[in-house]
Amino acid sequence: MTDVPAAPRSTRAWLLSDRPQSRAQARLGRAYISWLRFASNPLALVGLAILLVLVLVAAFANILAPHSPTAGDLAGAQLLPPLSPGYLLGTDDQGRDILSRLIHGSRLTLTVVLLVAVITAPVGLLVGTVAGYAGGWVDGVLMRITDIxxxxxxxVLALALVAALGPGIENAVIAIAVTSWPPYARMARAETMAVRHSDYIAAVRLMGASPVRVVLRHVMPMCLSSLIVRVTLDMAGIILIAAGLGFLGLGAQPPSPEWGAMIASGRRFILDQWWVATMPGMAILIVSLGFNLVGDGLRDSLDPREAGQ
Structure with missing residues (x-):
């Protein structure tokens, strides 16, 4: 932690106080301690930097892209190698700038990741906490659905759903979301069963709190840290599934600059014009690595066993 820039003395002491004067101070103190633990991991900071670059590139794609991502030059600019004049990463068989397509494709990747996370995390958390807290036949029904x-x-399930719904980025998001929530439900159920008989849950029930309030206000917050870590670690897999659907022509449709579709269009030239498929593949590799590094850092910083040491 000595390598982490320290906050001003008074602010740091206020955040690290072992006797917080308010709930806000206690929450900010826990968040600050988690950040210090996260920032002490160099690889986690590398992953965070990769994700920040992804967000900035997606936000300013129209400014950063030197050429159109969909319109190409069929008169002499086809399959140009990297470092060609005006084309840093070369061009594809349609004369389109690969760098510009990668920059605009970051928007599609970030959109898929965010939409899947927004859909799957709450669904999995709700199903898991309700099943773990209610028990009995409710738990049995919800967990059997999860097992299916x-x-x-x-x-395979995403391919079947997209084939039934039809190709397109929206249907791909729905298919990935439907296949991604069960692990979150399993994790939330396990943590709920570990705390549902604890003393503080019993005290809340004795105060007259309804089961709905207990689950929403007291059980779900206990599962959030593990859920955040699991979602972050799963982002790499979501990116790969989205790229796989795009590679098979079931994701974003041409001429959208989706990275998986770019690899599919470049596989015909992999031996001679290797850059057409390699550049989007490297983009998928780097972004997936960034999510994995951030997930590992969050797992270490949010682990309550580490916090007590």
């Missing part, structure tokens, strides 16, 4: 989804490989 877990019985199929994610990519």
């Amino acid at each position: 989804f877990l019985a199929f490989p994610k990519l």
Whole structure:
């Protein structure tokens, strides 16, 4: 932690106080301690930097892209190698600038990741906490439904859903979301069962709190840290599934600059014009690595066992 820039003395002492004067101070103090633990991991900071670059590139794609991502030059600019004049990463068979397509494709990747996370995390958390807290036949029904989804490989089930719904980025998001929530439900159920008989939950019930309030206000917050870590670690897999659907022509449709579709269009030239498929593949690799590094850092910083040391 000595490598982490320290906050001003008074602010740092206020955040690290072992006797907080308010709930806000206690929450900010815990968040600050988690940040110090996260920032002490150099690889986690590298992953965070990768994700920040992804967000900035997606936000300013129209400014950063030197060429149109969809319109190409069929008169002499086809399959140009990297470092060609005006084309840093070369061009594809349609004469389109690969760098510009990668920059605009970051928007699609970030959109898919955010939409899937927004859909799957709350659904999995709700199903898991309700099943774990209620028990009995409610737990049995919800977990058997979860087991049905877990019985199929994610990519196979996503392919079946997209084939039924039709190709397109919206349907791809729905298919990925439907296949991604069961692990979150399992994790939330396990943590709920570990705390549902604890003393503070019993005290809340004795105060007259309804089961709905207990689950929403007291059980779900206990599962959030593990859920955030799991979602972050799963982002790399979501990116790969989205790229796989795009590679098979079931995701974003041409001429959208989706990275998986770019790899599919470049596989015909992989031996001679390797850059057409390699550049989007490297983009997927770097972004997936960034999410994994951030997930590992969050797992270490949010682990309550580490916090007590």
